[in-house]
Amino acid sequence: MAAALVLASCGGDDSGNGNGEDNGGDAEGSDLSITFIPTDLGNPYFEASNTGAGEATEEFGASLSIVGPQEATPDAQVEHINTAAQQGEDAIAIAANDVSAVCGALNEAREVGIPVVTYDSDTDPDCRDLFVNQASAEGIARGQLELVSDQIGGEGRIAILSATANSPNQNQWIALMEEELEANYPEIELVDIVYGDDDDQRSFDQTAALLQSHSDLDAIVSPTTVGIAAASRYIADSPYAGEIVITGLGTPNQMREYVESGVVEAFALWNPEDLGYLAAWAAYAVATGEIDGEEGDTFEAGRLGEYTVGADGEILLGDPFVFDADNIDDFDF
Template identity: 60%
Template sequence: MKFSTKKATALAAIAVSAALVLSACGGGSDSDGDKAGGSGDSGDATTVTFLPKNLGNPYFDTSSKGGKAAVEEFGGKFSEVGPQEATPDGQVAFINTAAQQGVKALVVSANDPKAIGDALNEARDAGTKVVTFDSDTDPEYRDLFVNQASSEGIAKVQVDLIAKQIGDEGEIAILSAAANATNQNAWIDLMKKDLAANHPKIKLVDTVYGDDDDQTSFDKTSALLQKYPEPQGHRLADHGRYRGCGSLRL
Protein backbone atom coordinates (compact mmCIF):
# COMPACT_ATOMS: atom_id res chain seq x y z
CA MET A 1 0.00 0.00 0.00
CA LYS A 2 2.75 2.46 0.90
CA PHE A 3 4.64 1.77 -2.32
CA SER A 4 1.62 2.31 -4.56
CA THR A 5 0.79 5.50 -2.68
CA LYS A 6 4.35 6.69 -3.09
CA LYS A 7 4.22 6.02 -6.82
CA ALA A 8 1.09 8.11 -7.10
CA THR A 9 2.85 10.86 -5.18
CA ALA A 10 5.80 10.78 -7.52
CA LEU A 11 3.52 11.05 -10.52
CA ALA A 12 1.72 14.00 -8.98
CA ALA A 13 4.96 15.70 -8.04
CA ILE A 14 6.47 15.34 -11.47
CA ALA A 15 3.32 16.50 -13.20
CA VAL A 16 3.21 19.64 -11.10
CA SER A 17 6.92 20.31 -11.49
CA ALA A 18 6.57 19.90 -15.24
CA ALA A 19 3.75 22.42 -15.31
CA LEU A 20 5.85 24.88 -13.34
CA VAL A 21 8.82 24.39 -15.62
CA LEU A 22 6.89 24.67 -18.85
CA SER A 23 5.18 27.86 -17.74
CA ALA A 24 8.53 29.30 -16.69
CA CYS A 25 10.01 28.44 -20.08
CA GLY A 26 7.24 30.05 -22.11
CA GLY A 27 8.70 32.34 -24.77
CA GLY A 28 12.25 31.28 -23.96
CA SER A 29 15.10 31.56 -26.45
CA ASP A 30 17.22 28.84 -28.00
CA SER A 31 19.82 29.44 -25.33
CA ASP A 32 17.23 28.46 -22.74
CA GLY A 33 16.72 25.22 -24.60
CA ASP A 34 20.44 24.56 -24.54
CA LYS A 35 20.49 25.16 -20.82
CA ALA A 36 17.63 22.71 -20.34
CA GLY A 37 19.84 19.96 -21.70
CA GLY A 38 21.48 19.71 -18.27
CA SER A 39 24.54 17.50 -18.33
CA GLY A 40 25.69 18.21 -21.88
CA ASP A 41 22.58 17.30 -23.91
CA SER A 42 21.11 20.22 -25.85
CA GLY A 43 17.53 20.56 -26.96
CA ASP A 44 14.12 21.48 -25.60
CA ALA A 45 13.56 18.47 -23.33
CA THR A 46 12.50 19.43 -19.82
CA THR A 47 15.11 18.06 -17.44
CA VAL A 48 13.85 16.74 -14.13
CA THR A 49 16.06 15.37 -11.37
CA PHE A 50 14.80 13.33 -8.44
CA LEU A 51 16.83 13.73 -5.24
CA PRO A 52 15.67 11.24 -2.57
CA LYS A 53 17.03 11.16 0.96
CA ASN A 54 19.44 8.43 -0.08
CA LEU A 55 19.97 5.90 -2.84
CA GLY A 56 19.35 2.19 -2.38
CA ASN A 57 16.20 2.70 -0.32
CA PRO A 58 13.33 0.56 -1.73
CA TYR A 59 10.87 3.28 -0.79
CA PHE A 60 12.55 5.80 -3.07
CA ASP A 61 13.36 3.26 -5.76
CA THR A 62 9.61 2.94 -6.24
CA SER A 63 8.89 6.67 -6.25
CA SER A 64 11.67 7.32 -8.75
CA LYS A 65 10.35 4.57 -11.00
CA GLY A 66 6.99 6.35 -11.11
CA GLY A 67 8.68 9.69 -11.68
CA LYS A 68 10.73 8.35 -14.57
CA ALA A 69 7.63 6.98 -16.29
CA ALA A 70 5.86 10.31 -15.92
CA VAL A 71 8.78 12.34 -17.25
CA GLU A 72 9.19 10.10 -20.26
CA GLU A 73 5.45 10.34 -20.94
CA PHE A 74 5.67 14.08 -21.58
CA GLY A 75 9.01 13.81 -23.41
CA GLY A 76 11.22 15.09 -20.64
CA LYS A 77 14.60 13.89 -19.49
CA PHE A 78 14.68 12.11 -16.11
CA SER A 79 17.60 11.52 -13.80
CA GLU A 80 18.01 10.41 -10.20
CA VAL A 81 20.88 11.42 -7.96
CA GLY A 82 21.50 11.25 -4.24
CA PRO A 83 23.84 10.39 -1.39
CA GLN A 84 24.42 6.89 -0.12
CA GLU A 85 23.69 8.02 3.44
CA ALA A 86 20.65 10.11 4.37
CA THR A 87 22.30 13.36 5.49
CA PRO A 88 21.56 17.01 4.64
CA ASP A 89 25.20 17.66 3.70
CA GLY A 90 25.04 14.75 1.30
CA GLN A 91 22.10 16.32 -0.53
CA VAL A 92 23.59 19.81 -0.81
CA ALA A 93 26.30 18.79 -3.30
CA PHE A 94 23.69 17.30 -5.64
CA ILE A 95 21.49 20.39 -5.38
CA ASN A 96 24.44 22.59 -6.33
CA THR A 97 25.30 20.36 -9.29
CA ALA A 98 21.70 20.40 -10.53
CA ALA A 99 21.71 24.21 -10.45
CA GLN A 100 25.03 24.38 -12.32
CA GLN A 101 23.69 22.02 -14.98
CA GLY A 102 20.56 24.12 -15.49
CA VAL A 103 18.14 21.37 -14.48
CA LYS A 104 14.62 22.69 -14.91
CA ALA A 105 12.96 20.88 -12.00
CA LEU A 106 14.34 19.30 -8.85
CA VAL A 107 12.07 16.91 -6.92
CA VAL A 108 13.40 16.49 -3.39
CA SER A 109 12.66 14.46 -0.28
CA ALA A 110 14.49 16.55 2.30
CA ASN A 111 16.76 15.15 4.98
CA ASP A 112 16.31 18.35 6.98
CA PRO A 113 13.73 21.16 6.71
CA LYS A 114 16.32 23.95 6.99
CA ALA A 115 19.84 22.65 6.34
CA ILE A 116 19.44 22.34 2.57
CA GLY A 117 17.43 25.56 2.26
CA ASP A 118 20.21 27.90 1.11
CA ALA A 119 21.30 25.47 -1.60
CA LEU A 120 17.72 25.08 -2.82
CA ASN A 121 17.20 28.84 -3.00
CA GLU A 122 20.42 29.22 -4.97
CA ALA A 123 19.11 26.62 -7.40
CA ARG A 124 15.81 28.49 -7.65
CA ASP A 125 17.66 31.73 -8.30
CA ALA A 126 19.40 29.95 -11.16
CA GLY A 127 16.02 29.02 -12.68
CA THR A 128 15.38 25.56 -11.22
CA LYS A 129 11.88 24.86 -9.92
CA VAL A 130 11.88 22.95 -6.62
CA VAL A 131 9.14 20.52 -5.64
CA THR A 132 9.38 18.63 -2.35
CA PHE A 133 7.62 15.36 -1.62
CA ASP A 134 7.58 12.81 1.19
CA SER A 135 9.59 15.03 3.59
CA ASP A 136 9.16 18.79 3.21
CA THR A 137 11.47 21.74 3.72
CA ASP A 138 10.38 25.03 5.21
CA PRO A 139 8.05 26.65 2.63
CA GLU A 140 10.46 29.45 1.71
CA TYR A 141 12.89 26.95 0.22
CA ARG A 142 10.63 25.36 -2.41
CA ASP A 143 7.96 26.18 -4.95
CA LEU A 144 5.54 23.42 -4.01
CA PHE A 145 5.12 20.49 -1.62
CA VAL A 146 3.16 17.40 -2.70
CA ASN A 147 1.95 15.34 0.26
CA GLN A 148 1.10 11.71 -0.43
CA ALA A 149 -1.30 11.47 2.52
CA SER A 150 -2.36 13.44 5.56
CA SER A 151 -0.15 13.20 8.62
CA GLU A 152 -3.26 12.63 10.71
CA GLY A 153 -4.28 9.65 8.60
CA ILE A 154 -0.84 8.05 8.71
CA ALA A 155 -0.53 8.52 12.47
CA LYS A 156 -3.95 6.99 13.09
CA VAL A 157 -3.20 3.94 10.97
CA GLN A 158 0.11 3.40 12.77
CA VAL A 159 -1.56 3.54 16.18
CA ASP A 160 -4.53 1.43 15.11
CA LEU A 161 -2.23 -1.29 13.74
CA ILE A 162 -0.17 -1.65 16.90
CA ALA A 163 -3.22 -1.31 19.17
CA LYS A 164 -4.92 -4.18 17.36
CA GLN A 165 -1.82 -6.37 17.63
CA ILE A 166 -1.40 -5.92 21.38
CA GLY A 167 -5.06 -5.86 22.39
CA ASP A 168 -4.98 -2.11 23.06
CA GLU A 169 -2.79 -2.56 26.14
CA GLY A 170 0.97 -2.68 26.79
CA GLU A 171 4.25 -0.89 26.22
CA ILE A 172 5.40 0.20 22.76
CA ALA A 173 8.32 2.09 21.24
CA ILE A 174 8.71 3.96 17.97
CA LEU A 175 11.55 3.26 15.54
CA SER A 176 11.66 6.11 13.03
CA ALA A 177 14.10 7.09 10.28
CA ALA A 178 16.01 10.40 10.15
CA ALA A 179 15.67 12.48 13.30
CA ASN A 180 15.16 15.70 11.31
CA ALA A 181 12.60 14.34 8.81
CA THR A 182 9.59 16.63 8.87
CA ASN A 183 7.05 14.01 7.88
CA GLN A 184 8.04 11.35 10.39
CA ASN A 185 8.31 13.80 13.27
CA ALA A 186 4.83 15.08 12.44
CA TRP A 187 3.52 11.51 12.50
CA ILE A 188 5.17 10.85 15.86
CA ASP A 189 3.66 13.97 17.46
CA LEU A 190 0.21 12.99 16.23
CA MET A 191 0.68 9.37 17.31
CA LYS A 192 1.46 10.57 20.84
CA LYS A 193 -1.71 12.67 20.89
CA ASP A 194 -3.81 9.77 19.60
CA LEU A 195 -2.37 7.41 22.19
CA ALA A 196 -3.04 9.86 25.01
CA ALA A 197 -6.58 10.58 23.88
CA ASN A 198 -7.79 7.18 22.75
CA HIS A 199 -5.50 4.44 24.08
CA PRO A 200 -4.90 5.04 27.81
CA LYS A 201 -3.62 1.50 28.41
CA ILE A 202 -0.83 1.77 25.82
CA LYS A 203 2.39 3.32 27.10
CA LEU A 204 4.95 4.78 24.68
CA VAL A 205 8.26 4.16 26.44
CA ASP A 206 10.81 5.31 23.84
CA THR A 207 11.41 6.84 20.41
CA VAL A 208 14.61 6.06 18.49
CA TYR A 209 15.92 6.80 15.00
CA GLY A 210 17.52 4.45 12.49
CA ASP A 211 18.79 7.18 10.15
CA ASP A 212 17.39 5.42 7.05
CA ASP A 213 20.03 2.73 7.44
CA ASP A 214 19.27 -0.99 7.71
CA GLN A 215 22.05 -1.85 10.14
CA THR A 216 21.42 1.16 12.36
CA SER A 217 17.71 0.35 12.45
CA PHE A 218 18.50 -3.27 13.34
CA ASP A 219 20.86 -2.20 16.11
CA LYS A 220 18.34 0.29 17.52
CA THR A 221 15.66 -2.41 17.49
CA SER A 222 17.91 -4.87 19.29
CA ALA A 223 18.76 -2.26 21.90
CA LEU A 224 15.08 -1.54 22.51
CA LEU A 225 14.30 -5.22 22.96
CA GLN A 226 17.13 -5.56 25.48
CA LYS A 227 16.16 -2.40 27.35
CA TYR A 228 12.51 -3.38 27.65
CA PRO A 229 12.40 -7.19 28.03
CA GLU A 230 9.11 -8.96 28.55
CA PRO A 231 8.35 -12.69 28.99
CA GLN A 232 5.69 -12.71 26.26
CA GLY A 233 8.29 -11.72 23.68
CA HIS A 234 8.50 -8.94 21.16
CA ARG A 235 6.89 -8.24 17.85
CA LEU A 236 7.31 -5.69 15.08
CA ALA A 237 4.22 -4.01 13.76
CA ASP A 238 3.38 -4.78 10.15
CA HIS A 239 5.64 -2.32 8.33
CA GLY A 240 7.71 -4.73 6.22
CA ARG A 241 11.01 -3.37 4.88
CA TYR A 242 9.93 0.26 4.92
CA ARG A 243 12.54 2.27 6.78
CA GLY A 244 10.09 4.82 8.04
CA CYS A 245 8.18 5.22 11.25
CA GLY A 246 7.16 1.92 12.82
CA SER A 247 6.04 0.72 16.22
CA LEU A 248 7.43 -2.03 18.41
CA ARG A 249 5.50 -4.06 20.91
CA LEU A 250 7.56 -4.44 24.06
Protein backbone atom coordinates in the same frame (compact mmCIF):
# COMPACT_ATOMS: atom_id res chain seq x y z
CA MET B 1 29.08 9.51 -2.53
CA ALA B 2 26.97 10.14 -5.57
CA ALA B 3 25.52 8.36 -8.54
CA ALA B 4 23.46 9.55 -11.45
CA LEU B 5 21.16 7.63 -13.71
CA VAL B 6 19.40 9.07 -16.72
CA LEU B 7 16.16 7.13 -16.84
CA ALA B 8 14.48 8.65 -19.86
CA SER B 9 15.26 11.15 -22.57
CA CYS B 10 13.41 12.26 -25.64
CA GLY B 11 15.00 14.57 -28.21
CA GLY B 12 16.41 18.03 -27.57
CA ASP B 13 20.01 19.14 -27.72
CA ASP B 14 20.30 20.35 -24.12
CA SER B 15 18.70 19.42 -20.82
CA GLY B 16 19.00 22.95 -19.44
CA ASN B 17 20.39 26.35 -20.26
CA GLY B 18 23.26 25.93 -17.82
CA ASN B 19 23.95 29.67 -17.61
CA GLY B 20 21.95 30.73 -14.59
CA GLU B 21 19.16 32.37 -16.58
CA ASP B 22 15.56 32.06 -15.46
CA ASN B 23 14.22 28.97 -17.22
CA GLY B 24 11.30 28.22 -14.89
CA GLY B 25 8.02 27.92 -16.77
CA ASP B 26 9.69 27.96 -20.22
CA ALA B 27 10.57 24.31 -20.80
CA GLU B 28 8.39 22.14 -22.99
CA GLY B 29 8.24 18.43 -23.70
CA SER B 30 11.55 17.06 -24.85
CA ASP B 31 13.39 20.20 -23.72
CA LEU B 32 12.50 19.50 -20.09
CA SER B 33 15.13 18.17 -17.68
CA ILE B 34 14.26 17.20 -14.10
CA THR B 35 16.57 16.15 -11.27
CA PHE B 36 15.22 13.92 -8.51
CA ILE B 37 17.13 13.85 -5.20
CA PRO B 38 15.88 11.11 -2.84
CA THR B 39 17.02 10.96 0.78
CA ASP B 40 19.57 8.30 -0.14
CA LEU B 41 20.44 5.89 -2.91
CA GLY B 42 19.84 2.16 -2.66
CA ASN B 43 16.77 2.61 -0.44
CA PRO B 44 14.06 0.21 -1.76
CA TYR B 45 11.32 2.73 -1.03
CA PHE B 46 12.96 5.41 -3.14
CA GLU B 47 13.93 2.94 -5.83
CA ALA B 48 10.19 2.36 -6.23
CA SER B 49 9.44 6.10 -6.32
CA ASN B 50 12.25 6.53 -8.87
CA THR B 51 10.49 3.98 -11.08
CA GLY B 52 7.31 6.03 -10.92
CA ALA B 53 9.19 9.21 -11.78
CA GLY B 54 10.73 7.46 -14.77
CA GLU B 55 7.32 6.31 -15.95
CA ALA B 56 5.97 9.87 -15.80
CA THR B 57 8.90 11.49 -17.59
CA GLU B 58 8.61 8.95 -20.38
CA GLU B 59 4.95 9.89 -20.74
CA PHE B 60 5.49 13.64 -21.02
CA GLY B 61 8.76 13.23 -22.91
CA ALA B 62 11.52 14.64 -20.71
CA SER B 63 14.88 13.63 -19.27
CA LEU B 64 15.21 12.54 -15.67
CA SER B 65 18.38 12.41 -13.59
CA ILE B 66 18.38 10.72 -10.19
CA VAL B 67 21.23 11.69 -7.89
CA GLY B 68 21.67 11.41 -4.15
CA PRO B 69 23.87 10.54 -1.21
CA GLN B 70 24.70 7.05 -0.01
CA GLU B 71 23.77 8.15 3.52
CA ALA B 72 20.70 10.19 4.39
CA THR B 73 22.30 13.50 5.34
CA PRO B 74 21.26 17.04 4.35
CA ASP B 75 24.82 18.18 3.65
CA ALA B 76 25.23 15.53 0.97
CA GLN B 77 21.94 16.58 -0.62
CA VAL B 78 23.11 20.21 -0.78
CA GLU B 79 25.95 19.19 -3.12
CA HIS B 80 23.45 17.68 -5.55
CA ILE B 81 21.13 20.68 -5.35
CA ASN B 82 24.01 22.99 -6.21
CA THR B 83 25.06 20.80 -9.13
CA ALA B 84 21.52 20.71 -10.51
CA ALA B 85 21.32 24.51 -10.29
CA GLN B 86 24.67 24.94 -12.02
CA GLN B 87 23.55 22.63 -14.81
CA GLY B 88 20.40 24.68 -15.37
CA GLU B 89 17.88 21.96 -14.68
CA ASP B 90 14.26 22.87 -15.34
CA ALA B 91 13.02 21.49 -12.01
CA ILE B 92 14.32 19.83 -8.86
CA ALA B 93 12.30 17.26 -6.91
CA ILE B 94 13.73 16.39 -3.49
CA ALA B 95 12.85 14.23 -0.49
CA ALA B 96 14.50 16.40 2.14
CA ASN B 97 16.74 14.98 4.85
CA ASP B 98 16.18 18.06 6.99
CA VAL B 99 13.39 20.61 7.11
CA SER B 100 15.70 23.64 6.96
CA ALA B 101 19.31 22.58 6.30
CA VAL B 102 18.78 22.30 2.53
CA CYS B 103 16.80 25.54 2.26
CA GLY B 104 19.70 27.83 1.38
CA ALA B 105 20.70 25.74 -1.62
CA LEU B 106 17.09 25.25 -2.75
CA ASN B 107 16.35 28.96 -2.61
CA GLU B 108 19.49 29.72 -4.60
CA ALA B 109 18.19 27.35 -7.26
CA ARG B 110 14.79 29.03 -7.20
CA GLU B 111 16.42 32.46 -7.55
CA VAL B 112 17.75 31.41 -10.96
CA GLY B 113 14.33 30.18 -12.03
CA ILE B 114 14.41 26.50 -11.11
CA PRO B 115 11.16 25.42 -9.43
CA VAL B 116 11.47 23.04 -6.49
CA VAL B 117 9.06 20.23 -5.64
CA THR B 118 9.48 18.31 -2.40
CA TYR B 119 8.03 14.83 -2.04
CA ASP B 120 7.81 12.30 0.79
CA SER B 121 9.56 14.62 3.30
CA ASP B 122 9.06 18.35 3.15
CA THR B 123 11.12 21.46 3.84
CA ASP B 124 9.90 24.75 5.21
CA PRO B 125 7.23 25.96 2.75
CA ASP B 126 9.35 29.03 1.96
CA CYS B 127 12.02 26.77 0.44
CA ARG B 128 9.98 25.13 -2.31
CA ASP B 129 7.10 25.64 -4.71
CA LEU B 130 5.12 22.44 -4.15
CA PHE B 131 5.05 19.55 -1.70
CA VAL B 132 3.71 16.18 -2.88
CA ASN B 133 2.56 14.52 0.31
CA GLN B 134 2.05 10.77 0.28
CA ALA B 135 -0.87 11.05 2.72
CA SER B 136 -1.92 13.48 5.41
CA ALA B 137 0.36 13.42 8.43
CA GLU B 138 -2.67 12.92 10.65
CA GLY B 139 -3.81 9.95 8.58
CA ILE B 140 -0.40 8.30 8.70
CA ALA B 141 -0.05 8.75 12.46
CA ARG B 142 -3.59 7.61 13.17
CA GLY B 143 -3.30 4.62 10.84
CA GLN B 144 -0.16 3.28 12.51
CA LEU B 145 -1.68 3.57 15.97
CA GLU B 146 -4.84 1.81 14.82
CA LEU B 147 -2.70 -1.03 13.49
CA VAL B 148 -0.64 -1.48 16.63
CA SER B 149 -3.65 -1.09 18.92
CA ASP B 150 -5.57 -3.76 17.05
CA GLN B 151 -2.64 -6.14 17.28
CA ILE B 152 -1.90 -5.71 20.99
CA GLY B 153 -5.52 -5.59 22.12
CA GLY B 154 -5.62 -1.88 22.90
CA GLU B 155 -3.10 -1.96 25.73
CA GLY B 156 0.61 -2.44 26.26
CA ARG B 157 4.05 -0.89 25.92
CA ILE B 158 5.33 0.21 22.53
CA ALA B 159 8.47 1.77 21.10
CA ILE B 160 9.15 3.63 17.86
CA LEU B 161 12.06 2.82 15.56
CA SER B 162 12.40 5.90 13.36
CA ALA B 163 14.75 6.97 10.57
CA THR B 164 17.02 9.93 11.36
CA ALA B 165 16.55 12.29 14.29
CA ASN B 166 16.15 15.22 11.87
CA SER B 167 13.77 13.58 9.38
CA PRO B 168 10.90 16.08 8.86
CA ASN B 169 8.14 13.63 8.02
CA GLN B 170 9.13 11.07 10.67
CA ASN B 171 9.23 13.69 13.39
CA GLN B 172 5.85 15.11 12.38
CA TRP B 173 4.25 11.65 12.40
CA ILE B 174 5.79 10.81 15.78
CA ALA B 175 4.59 14.08 17.34
CA LEU B 176 1.07 13.40 16.08
CA MET B 177 1.25 9.82 17.32
CA GLU B 178 2.18 11.09 20.77
CA GLU B 179 -0.80 13.44 20.75
CA GLU B 180 -3.11 10.69 19.54
CA LEU B 181 -1.84 8.28 22.19
CA GLU B 182 -2.53 10.77 24.94
CA ALA B 183 -5.99 11.60 23.63
CA ASN B 184 -7.34 8.23 22.57
CA TYR B 185 -5.14 5.36 23.77
CA PRO B 186 -4.82 5.64 27.56
CA GLU B 187 -3.80 1.98 27.93
CA ILE B 188 -0.89 2.17 25.48
CA GLU B 189 2.43 3.56 26.73
CA LEU B 190 5.18 4.82 24.44
CA VAL B 191 8.33 3.87 26.31
CA ASP B 192 11.10 4.79 23.86
CA ILE B 193 11.97 6.35 20.49
CA VAL B 194 15.17 5.26 18.76
CA TYR B 195 16.76 6.08 15.40
CA GLY B 196 18.20 3.68 12.88
CA ASP B 197 19.30 6.45 10.49
CA ASP B 198 17.53 4.61 7.64
CA ASP B 199 20.44 2.18 7.70
CA ASP B 200 19.63 -1.53 7.72
CA GLN B 201 22.33 -2.66 10.14
CA ARG B 202 21.87 0.23 12.55
CA SER B 203 18.11 -0.32 12.55
CA PHE B 204 18.70 -4.03 13.23
CA ASP B 205 21.02 -3.16 16.12
CA GLN B 206 18.58 -0.61 17.52
CA THR B 207 15.88 -3.28 17.55
CA ALA B 208 18.13 -5.52 19.61
CA ALA B 209 18.93 -2.65 21.97
CA LEU B 210 15.25 -1.82 22.43
CA LEU B 211 14.45 -5.35 23.51
CA GLN B 212 17.41 -5.43 25.87
CA SER B 213 16.29 -2.18 27.47
CA HIS B 214 12.59 -3.02 27.60
CA SER B 215 12.06 -6.70 28.31
CA ASP B 216 8.29 -6.20 28.66
CA LEU B 217 7.85 -4.46 25.29
CA ASP B 218 4.74 -5.45 23.37
CA ALA B 219 5.30 -3.82 20.00
CA ILE B 220 7.67 -1.83 17.81
CA VAL B 221 6.23 0.69 15.36
CA SER B 222 8.63 1.69 12.59
CA PRO B 223 7.41 4.49 10.30
CA THR B 224 10.26 3.84 7.86
CA THR B 225 10.60 1.08 5.28
CA VAL B 226 14.21 0.38 6.18
CA GLY B 227 13.43 0.18 9.88
CA ILE B 228 10.41 -2.10 9.71
CA ALA B 229 12.25 -4.61 7.51
CA ALA B 230 15.32 -4.64 9.77
CA ALA B 231 13.19 -5.02 12.90
CA SER B 232 11.23 -7.86 11.30
CA ARG B 233 14.44 -9.64 10.34
CA TYR B 234 15.72 -9.40 13.90
CA ILE B 235 12.46 -10.68 15.40
CA ALA B 236 12.20 -13.52 12.86
CA ASP B 237 15.45 -15.08 14.11
CA SER B 238 14.90 -14.42 17.80
CA PRO B 239 12.87 -15.90 20.66
CA TYR B 240 10.56 -12.88 20.33
CA ALA B 241 8.94 -14.18 17.13
CA GLY B 242 5.21 -14.37 17.76
CA GLU B 243 5.61 -12.37 20.97
CA ILE B 244 6.54 -8.87 19.78
CA VAL B 245 4.30 -7.08 17.29
CA ILE B 246 6.08 -5.31 14.44
CA THR B 247 4.17 -2.80 12.34
CA GLY B 248 4.61 0.57 10.65
CA LEU B 249 5.33 1.54 7.07
CA GLY B 250 6.87 -0.90 4.59
CA THR B 251 6.77 -2.11 1.01
CA PRO B 252 5.12 -5.43 0.06
CA ASN B 253 8.25 -6.91 -1.51
CA GLN B 254 10.31 -6.16 1.61
CA MET B 255 7.72 -7.47 4.00
CA ARG B 256 6.20 -10.42 2.14
CA GLU B 257 8.32 -13.12 3.80
CA TYR B 258 7.60 -11.74 7.27
CA VAL B 259 3.86 -11.58 6.63
CA GLU B 260 3.84 -15.11 5.20
CA SER B 261 5.81 -16.45 8.18
CA GLY B 262 3.54 -14.71 10.68
CA VAL B 263 6.22 -12.41 12.11
CA VAL B 264 4.21 -9.42 10.88
CA GLU B 265 0.43 -9.38 10.81
CA ALA B 266 -0.21 -6.08 9.01
CA PHE B 267 1.53 -2.87 8.01
CA ALA B 268 0.72 0.18 5.91
CA LEU B 269 2.03 2.33 3.10
CA TRP B 270 0.95 4.16 0.00
CA ASN B 271 2.30 3.18 -3.41
CA PRO B 272 5.75 4.83 -3.64
CA GLU B 273 5.73 4.41 -7.42
CA ASP B 274 2.62 6.59 -7.51
CA LEU B 275 4.34 9.12 -5.25
CA GLY B 276 7.31 9.49 -7.60
CA TYR B 277 4.96 9.52 -10.57
CA LEU B 278 2.86 12.35 -9.09
CA ALA B 279 5.96 14.32 -8.03
CA ALA B 280 7.29 14.18 -11.59
CA TRP B 281 3.98 15.36 -13.06
CA ALA B 282 3.86 18.17 -10.49
CA ALA B 283 7.40 19.21 -11.44
CA TYR B 284 6.37 19.15 -15.08
CA ALA B 285 3.29 21.29 -14.41
CA VAL B 286 5.19 24.00 -12.55
CA ALA B 287 8.25 23.92 -14.84
CA THR B 288 6.15 24.40 -17.96
CA GLY B 289 4.05 27.15 -16.40
CA GLU B 290 0.85 25.09 -16.42
CA ILE B 291 0.48 26.00 -12.74
CA ASP B 292 2.12 28.54 -10.43
CA GLY B 293 1.84 26.44 -7.29
CA GLU B 294 -0.94 28.58 -5.85
CA GLU B 295 -3.76 27.12 -3.78
CA GLY B 296 -6.55 26.02 -6.09
CA ASP B 297 -4.32 25.38 -9.11
CA THR B 298 -5.23 22.14 -10.90
CA PHE B 299 -3.21 19.91 -13.22
CA GLU B 300 -3.45 16.52 -14.86
CA ALA B 301 -1.14 13.78 -13.57
CA GLY B 302 -1.36 11.10 -16.24
CA ARG B 303 -3.01 7.87 -15.11
CA LEU B 304 -3.66 9.35 -11.62
CA GLY B 305 -6.00 11.99 -12.99
CA GLU B 306 -6.49 15.57 -11.85
CA TYR B 307 -4.97 17.02 -8.71
CA THR B 308 -5.53 20.32 -6.92
CA VAL B 309 -2.89 22.31 -5.07
CA GLY B 310 -3.89 22.87 -1.46
CA ALA B 311 -2.76 25.30 1.21
CA ASP B 312 0.99 25.98 1.40
CA GLY B 313 1.49 24.32 -1.99
CA GLU B 314 0.60 20.84 -0.74
CA ILE B 315 -0.63 18.11 -3.09
CA LEU B 316 -2.04 15.02 -1.39
CA LEU B 317 -1.53 11.63 -3.04
CA GLY B 318 -4.16 9.79 -1.00
CA ASP B 319 -4.82 7.62 2.07
CA PRO B 320 -2.44 4.93 3.38
CA PHE B 321 -3.22 1.33 2.47
CA VAL B 322 -3.02 -1.64 4.85
CA PHE B 323 -1.20 -4.77 3.64
CA ASP B 324 -1.75 -8.19 5.21
CA ALA B 325 -1.71 -11.87 4.29
CA ASP B 326 -4.96 -11.55 2.36
CA ASN B 327 -3.73 -8.96 -0.13
CA ILE B 328 0.06 -8.69 -0.11
CA ASP B 329 0.51 -10.97 -3.11
CA ASP B 330 -1.59 -8.59 -5.19
CA PHE B 331 1.27 -6.05 -5.14
CA ASP B 332 4.78 -6.00 -6.58
CA PHE B 333 6.87 -3.06 -5.39
